[in-house]
Amino acid sequence: MLIGVPKEIKNHEYRIGLTPAAVREYVENGHDVIIENNGGAAIGFTNDQYIEAGASIVDTPEEIFARADMIVKVKEPQPNECKMLREGQILYTFLHLAPDPTQTELLGKSGCTAIAYETVTDNRNGLPLLAPMSEVAGRMSIQAGAHYLEKAHGGSGTLLGGVPGVAPGKVLIIGGGVVGTNAAKMAIGLGAEVTILDRSLPRLRELDDIFAGRVQTVYSTVDAIDKYSREADLVVGAVLIPGAAAPKLLTRENIKNMKPGSVLVDVAIDQGGCFETSKATTHQDPVYVIDDVVHYCVANMPGGVARTSTIALNNATLPYGIALANKGVKAMLENEHLLRGLNMHKGKITYKAVHDDLGEQLGLDYQDPREALQG
Ligand SMILES: NC(=O)C1=CN([C@@H]2O[C@H](COP(=O)(O)OP(=O)(O)OC[C@H]3O[C@@H](n4cnc5c(N)ncnc54)[C@H](O)[C@@H]3O)[C@@H](O)[C@H]2O)C=CC1
Ligand SMILES: CC(=O)C(=O)O
Ligand SMILES: [Mg+2]
Secondary structure, eight states: OEEEOOOOOSOOOOOOOHHHHHHHHHHTTTEEEEETTTTTTTGTHHHHHHHHHTTTESHHHHHHHOOOOEEEEESSSOOOHHHHTTTTTTEOOOOOOTOOOOHHHHHHHHHHHHEEGGGOOOOTSSSSTTTTHHHHHHHHHHHHHHHHHGGGGTTTOOOOOBBBOOOOOOOEEEEOSSSHHHHHHHHHHHTEEEEEEEEHHHHHHHHHHHHSSEEEEEEEEHHHHHHHHHOSSSSEEOOOOSSSSOOOBBBBHHTTTTTTTTTEGGGGGGGGGBTTTOOBOOOOOOOOOETEEEEBBBBBBGGGGGGHHHHHHHHHHHHHHHHHHTTTTTHTTTTTHHTTTEEEEEEEEHHHHHHHHEEEEEHOOBOOOHHHHHH
């Protein structure tokens, strides 16, 4: 198979779909790889390293999209990229379709076979291709929050760890999955007072064991969100209902009741955000203020530490990518977990939560993923 890797074009997005080490694996498996000129140069992956790994360098994204059987990316395709995709071509990348009708419509028109990293599952109830980016974004959320709590950056002037004689800052984490756990680790490391809300009791039990009394776990209700957000210096939004638009858990009213200069970091923004006032921002212009509360809603947070993130992402995407290259769409029929990654095929939506959110609005039909591939 011919694998094509275009340079990412989202604002300040320096990650790339394949590392040189990953290219070498594809080549060892008998595949050809084309990489866009300087696609990884910004994070130290040079054209020479890709050539040494067995890839060829191509000048334009147009040539990559025209020639490749499978496109491997990081972020969701932008409109001009969607228009270059075609039926029979596999797209393997993050998609986040539910909050993005434009992309969903364009992917439908392209007819391509679109596999979303974020909905591939594993046999431990996890999302193995989302997890490494959630680890990164969870860890970054506390760094970002601490930064914007500084006075000069719009915050209240609170040091999360406090100092002897001064109480630490309060961090509220809504959603105790991968993002939430990694945020908690960093917040604890800084010495903050940490509360995690989740609506899964088994997950709260696990968190209670993991953190051995160092965090407070609270069942997530409207009342708990109201109470703990009033006291918080930093709130991290980290909920997920796989494939679906995020529920708006922190209301405009809650935000009005927060302390002036407190900070919100809505990591769930890639699924539309879990705070009522959230709208996606970029690394170039990451924050805005509503009701005296600083909002940080960068939809591609791991792009800020693109070298670490690219390597971490490749560690997770590589085995499934190789299976797709070796077997084509049959790889999904042989692996239920990879099949769950299939979000669109030949103009139909093949992921239930995406269809529930957008099917009617866009007039797009749902088809069971297995039937879609066999049909
Ligand atoms: N902005 C960015 O750059 C990035 C965003 N993300 C996003 O972060 C979000 C979280 O991802 P993960 O931690 O990997 O998901 P996860 O599935 O590991 O955890 C989500 C948690 O939310 C909980 N939850 C669901 N509904 C809830 C509610 N109403 N109240 C409280 N908790 C609730 C679930 O029980 C689960 O424990 C996702 O939307 C993901 O796409 C991940 C990486 C980067
Ligand atoms: C998961 C995601 O949205 C990202 O890594 O950018
Ligand atoms: Mg206020």
